[in-house]
Amino acid sequence: MSPVLIGGVIVAVLAIGGYAMYNRASGTAATAEAQSGAPEPSADAVAKANRDAALGPHKQATLPPIPFRGYEPPRAPAVVTAAFQFAAEHPEVASFVPCFCGCEAGGHSNNADCFVKRRADNGDVVEWEEHGVECAVCIDVATRSRQMQSSGAGASAIRAAVEKEFTNPNFPNKMATPKPPAAGAPTSH
Numbered sequence: 001m002s003p004v005l006i007g008g009v010i011v012a013v014l015a016i017g018g019y020a021m022y023n024r025a026s027g028t029a030a031t032a033e034a035q036s037g038a039p040e041p042s043a044d045a046v047a048k049a050n051r052d053a054a055l056g057p058h059k060q061a062t063l064p065p066i067p068f069r070g071y072e073p074p075r076a077p078a079v080v081t082a083a084f085q086f087a088a089e090h091p092e093v094a095s096f097v098p099c100f101c102g103c104e105a106g107g108h109s110n111n112a113d114c115f116v117k118r119r120a121d122n123g124d125v126v127e128w129e130e131h132g133v134e135c136a137v138c139i140d141v142a143t144r145s146r147q148m149q150s151s152g153a154g155a156s157a158i159r160a161a162v163e164k165e166f167t168n169p170n171f172p173n174k175m176a177t178p179k180p181p182a183a184g185a186p187t188s189h
Helices: 003-036 043-053 077-089 136-150 155-166
Strands: 116-119 125-128
Antiparallel strands (some): 116 125
């Protein structure tokens, strides 16, 4: 083998090794940042979460039809429907639980935003967020929240459990979601 060819192979191996180490370090830094928490929520996100949370639990006589598409959602339709209904009827929980799919890029600041696009002044849902039908992460966060809430857990415990379950390298995106107010603390409108 010629010295030039050997030198080329060595340079290529070093370059590949350096690239792999760089990507591994970058991924570790991003994972560490995701696990350390998201940036602080905006004042608007806090005000919206507090306003919506003050509505719930909010039973609604009639909900709009779930915006199913012409194809199978990532979870059974009954599970998707239950996630939408939970977000509609329990803004006092869903408004304080983050999502981990990256939907904050679409303007979401909590798991309720994954399902509820618009509420009437009285708190009734008048328009759904279609993203919730298609996203397994959003559905799974809402499902976990619903299960815990129906077992008697409060918003703080639910948020802590969801963060523990979903903050990992598989779900590196954690949105800046307001924290629930301390038990008995008034919410601002």
